[in-house]
Amino acid sequence: MINITATLKIALRALWVNKMRSALTMLGIIIGVSAVIIMLAVGTGVSQKISSQISSIGSNLIIVLPGSTTQGGARMGGGSQSTLTIDDAEAILRECSAVAMVAPMHNGNAQVVFGNQNWATGIVGTTPGILEVKDCGLTEGRNMNEQDLRNATKVCLLGQTVVDNLFGGMDPIGQIVRIRNVPFTVIGVLEPKGQSLGGQDQDDTVIIPLTTAQKKIFGRAIPGMVRIIMVKARSTEDLPVAERQVTDLLRQRHRIGPNKEEDFTVRNLTQMLQMAEQTANTLTLLLAAIASVSLLVGGIGIMNIMLVSVTERTREIGIRMAVGAKAWDIRIQFIIEALTLSMIGGVIGILIGGCGSMILSRIFDFPSVVSPLSVLLSFSFSAMVGIFFGFYPAYKASLLNPIDALRFE
Amino acid sequence: MSLIQTKHLTKIYDVGDEGVHALENVSVSIEKGEFVAIMGPSGSGKSTFMNILGCLDQPTSGEYFLDGRQIRGLSRDELAAIRNRQIGFVFQGFNLLSRTSALENVELPLLYNHVPPRERKEKSLAALKRLRLEGREYHHPNQLSGGQQQRVAIARALVNNAPILMADEPTGNLDTKTSLEIMELLVELNRDAGTTIILITHEPDIAAFSRRIIRFLDGQVISDEEVKKS
Numbered sequence: 001m002i003n004i005t006a007t008l009k010i011a012l013r014a015l016w017v018n019k020m021r022s023a024l025t026m027l028g029i030i031i032g033v034s035a036v037i038i039m040l041a042v043g044t045g046v047s048q049k050i051s052s053q054i055s056s057i058g059s060n061l062i063i064v065l066p067g068s069t070t071q072g073g074a075r076m077g078g079g080s081q082s083t084l085t086i087d088d089a090e091a092i093l094r095e096c097s098a099v100a101m102v103a104p105m106h107n108g109n110a111q112v113v114f115g116n117q118n119w120a121t122g123i124v125g126t127t128p129g130i131l132e133v134k135d136c137g138l139t140e141g142r143n144m145n146e147q148d149l150r151n152a153t154k155v156c157l158l159g160q161t162v163v164d165n166l167f168g169g170m171d172p173i174g175q176i177v178r179i180r181n182v183p184f185t186v187i188g189v190l191e192p193k194g195q196s197l198g199g200q201d202q203d204d205t206v207i208i209p210l211t212t213a214q215k216k217i218f219g220r221a222i223p224g225m226v227r228i229i230m231v232k233a234r235s236t237e238d239l240p241v242a243e244r245q246v247t248d249l250l251r252q253r254h255r256i257g258p259n260k261e262e263d264f265t266v267r268n269l270t271q272m273l274q275m276a277e278q279t280a281n282t283l284t285l286l287l288a289a290i291a292s293v294s295l296l297v298g299g300i301g302i303m304n305i306m307l308v309s310v311t312e313r314t315r316e317i318g319i320r321m322a323v324g325a326k327a328w329d330i331r332i333q334f335i336i337e338a339l340t341l342s343m344i345g346g347v348i349g350i351l352i353g354g355c356g357s358m359i360l361s362r363i364f365d366f367p368s369v370v371s372p373l374s375v376l377l378s379f380s381f382s383a384m385v386g387i388f389f390g391f392y393p394a395y396k397a398s399l400l401n402p403i404d405a406l407r408f409e
Numbered sequence: 410m411s412l413i414q415t416k417h418l419t420k421i422y423d424v425g426d427e428g429v430h431a432l433e434n435v436s437v438s439i440e441k442g443e444f445v446a447i448m449g450p451s452g453s454g455k456s457t458f459m460n461i462l463g464c465l466d467q468p469t470s471g472e473y474f475l476d477g478r479q480i481r482g483l484s485r486d487e488l489a490a491i492r493n494r495q496i497g498f499v500f501q502g503f504n505l506l507s508r509t510s511a512l513e514n515v516e517l518p519l520l521y522n523h524v525p526p527r528e529r530k531e532k533s534l535a536a537l538k539r540l541r542l543e544g545r546e547y548h549h550p551n552q553l554s555g556g557q558q559q560r561v562a563i564a565r566a567l568v569n570n571a572p573i574l575m576a577d578e579p580t581g582n583l584d585t586k587t588s589l590e591i592m593e594l595l596v597e598l599n600r601d602a603g604t605t606i607i608l609i610t611h612e613p614d615i616a617a618f619s620r621r622i623i624r625f626l627d628g629q630v631i632s633d634e635e636v637k638k639s
Contacts, residue, residue: 006520017508319504322465323565324493324521326486402492403465406504 004336011337014309025298025305026345029382032295033349034356036378037370039291041357043284044369050277052194058134060100060236060270062243064088064229064250067264083263085224086210088253089127092231095249098242100234103130104226106213112206113178114166121162122205123179125213133232141173141188144209152211156184159203160192182216184208236270243268292381298345299385306338306393317397318405327398334397338390339383346382350375410477411438412573412605413462418471420457420628431457432468433628441572444599444606446616446636449625455609456577458625462607463496463575464488493521497566501578503558505550511537511561512546518569536564540594556587563594573605574598580615592618 015022066083089104106125111118124130128144131137138157148155156177163172172186193202208217210226233242247266254263310317317330354370361368418435421428432454439445449455460466461473464480473480475491483491497518498504505514515533524532537546540560550558559579566574576595580588596618598604610616617636624632 003520003523003526006526013508315504316506319506320517320521321489322463322492322498322504323518324489324569326489326521328486329521401466403460406465406500 007333007336008340010333011340014313014337015340018309021305022341025301025341026348028298028301029295029342029345029385030298030349030352032291032298033346033378033382034353035291035294036288036381037350037353037374038357038360039287040284040374040377041353041368041370042360042366043280043287044371044374045357045361045366047277047280047284048369049366050273050280054270054273054277058136058230058232058270060233060239061133061268062231062233062239062246063267063269064092064231064246065265065267066227067262083254084226084229086226087224088250089226089229091253092229092246092249093129096231096242096245098233098238098245099231101129101132101232103127103133103230103232104210105130105228105230106210106218106226107228108213108218110179110217112162112166114175117166117168119162119165121159123213123217124205124207125210125217126207127210130207130230133230136193137191138188139191140171141186143188144207148209149211152209152215154182154184154212154216155187155209157188157190157207158186159190159205161201161204162206163189179206179208180217236274239268239271295378295381295385299342299389302338302341302386303389303393305341306334306390307396309337310334310393310397313397314400314405314408317400318402318408321400321402322406330398331391331394334394335387335390338394339386342382342386342390343379346379349382350379353378411474412441412443412476413437413439413607414474415462416472416474418458418461418468418473420454420461420466421469430628432461435471435628435630437623437630437633439605439607441605442599442603443621444596444608444619445621445623446608446610446619447623447625448609448611448613448616450611453625454628455625457628459575459577459607459609463498464491489521493518494569495571495573497563497569497571497574499559499562499566499574499576499579501581503550503555503562503582505558505561505565507550510547510549511542511553511564514550514561515564515568517565518571522569532568533564536568537561539567540564554587555583556590559583559587559591560594563591563598567598567602567604571604573607575607575609577609578611579608580610580612588615 064084084104086104089102092099093102103126108123109120110123111120127149128146131143139160141157144155144157147153156179158172166172166177167175172189175186176183177186178184190203190205190207195201231242231246233239243266247262250264250266251262256262320330357368357370415435415437418432419430420432421430435458447455447458457466461468464475468481475495480488480491506517512530512533515536516529519529519532534546537543540563542557542560542564545553545557550561553561563574574595579595580591583591592615595606595608599606606619608615608619616622620636622632622634622636623630
């Protein structure tokens with residue numbers, strides 16, 4: 001076989017002679033490769049967003065919300081009346097075997113003041129279990145404890161956004177902030193979690209003991225009422241079991257007979273998100289499959305052009321054979337030509353695909369993930385397209401009879 | 410042992426129902442260093458004969474020995490290697506690669522003989538110099554005159570030091586003056602380098618440069634005689 005640099009030079013010249021044709025042939029590969037890259041990037045980005053969402057709300061999570069109640073035939077909307085109590089939450093933890101932890105919550109908005117700074121944020125009254133339920137750690141300080149809950153102490157955990165806005169560079173631990181004019185001691189800072197799927201800042205929050213929230217901040221008429229109970233199942237497999245156990249238990253506790261509408265709603269958030277993630281993954285595959293069809297079409301374009309090229313250059317092939325080119329010399333020449341087309345197309349396609357997915361991710365606000373794997377995949381795929389679709393024309397050229405090729409007009 | 414020896418060479422082309430006998434029972438020997446002209450009207454089989462001698466085509470039957478080696482039954486690649494190392498071709502239509510410089514055209518046989526790039530260039534430049542083509546190395550065929558193109562083709566035929574040069578109507582596309590120049594080059598090659606030259610032509614003036622003339626008619630050799638130099 002003749003050396004590669006010389007063959008590459010021959011190939012590049014042949015492609016340069018037919019600039020327009022080469023460019024159009026490459027365009028097929030460019031579109032194919034960039035489509036594959038963009039589709040994979042979009043798909044991976046969406047699933048990553050969903051999985052980060054799953055991990056940020058906490059894994060294996062079930063949310064129990066107060067449901068609609070019926071008053072004299074008129075159905076009130078969801079959450080219209082608080083039907084959940086702290087006792088419900090404690091019963092769930094006690095009696096449902098598939099449940100690992102619960103966190104009843106009472107939340108609302110309030111202004112938080114430190115020194116001359118102030119910041120409006122969501123105040124969450126809850127129990128120490130919240131950190132386990134939400135898979136959330138502390139960057140510094142300590143969690144509240146049962147004693148804080150029992151005594152309704154005025155302590156709070158701050159989200160990172162609140163810390164940034166109130167304290168600047170200062171260490172917040174041990175400082176006193178005022179929520180609705182009630183002084184609270186900062187005992188801990190929550191781990192940053194970033195934005196939720198809805199674009200909500202999950203770090204813009206203050207956590208205080210549930211009892212403190214009810215007695216000192218929101219002042220509920222009926223003590224013990226909670227807005228939400230968050231339930232963490234023992235494992236992903238236990239999620240459906242936990243969901244059923246919670247539903248059964250609450251029906252029993254709220255004395256709801258069979259065929260009666262529940263006065264609460266159980267939502268299996270994690271499962272919903274996992275399904276969404278699965279759907280996104282399937283969609284990614286589907287999109288990539290569709291995109292690779294265009295790559296295939298591009299490859300057929302290469303084969304078509306190479307066949308034309310072989311016919312056009314029959315005489316050249318004859319001359320090369322007459323001066324001693326062997327079958328593989330001719331084959332390699334045309335394969336390298338096809339390969340050059342597809343690889344240049346592949347590189348341009350990767351560049352366009354990379355830029356395209358970055359632009360798309362800006363517009364639609366999701367993490368764009370051009371993984372090295374997808375680049376490698378589409379590059380090697382386009383190289384394979386070149387070899388595969390270049391081989392037949394090259395093979396055909398190498399089988400020409402030298403004297404017939406020389407006489408070809 | 411003769412350099413070239415054919416025994417009962419026959420070539421039949423399948424055209425329609427009956428085969429056309431392009432060559433019938435041709436037995437010829439050519440010695441090393443000879444300058445042979447093959448003459449005959451068109452369709453007499455002289456080109457077919459040369460294509461078989463040049464390993465570009467295969468006979469239907471008969472045997473062909475090149476430098477003592479049986480050619481029949483060799484693979485395409487083995488034939489390519491023989492063309493590459495032992496035979497140089499010069500065609501009527503020059504058969505140079507267009508859009509390729511004279512230098513690169515001359516380099517072709519070396520390229521397929523795996524000669525390293527630097528040596529390839531040196532040898533090709535030397536071959537071009539020998540054919541008085543200095544200053545034309547980087548011209549493309551369409552920037553060269555007919556005579557210059559044919560000289561590039563001869564340089565290409567010689568660059569690999571092939572012992573045999575086969576020329577199929579090398580002056581067919583050239584004017585008389587250029588034709589004479591080319592023929593003088595071939596004579597010089599034969600005389601100085603001992604290259605065996607097989608020349609096909611239908612012009613007696615051109616054949617007169619050779620030392621032996623083989624005449625073909627209807628696929629058969631009708632005469633084979635030395636040229637009497639006056």
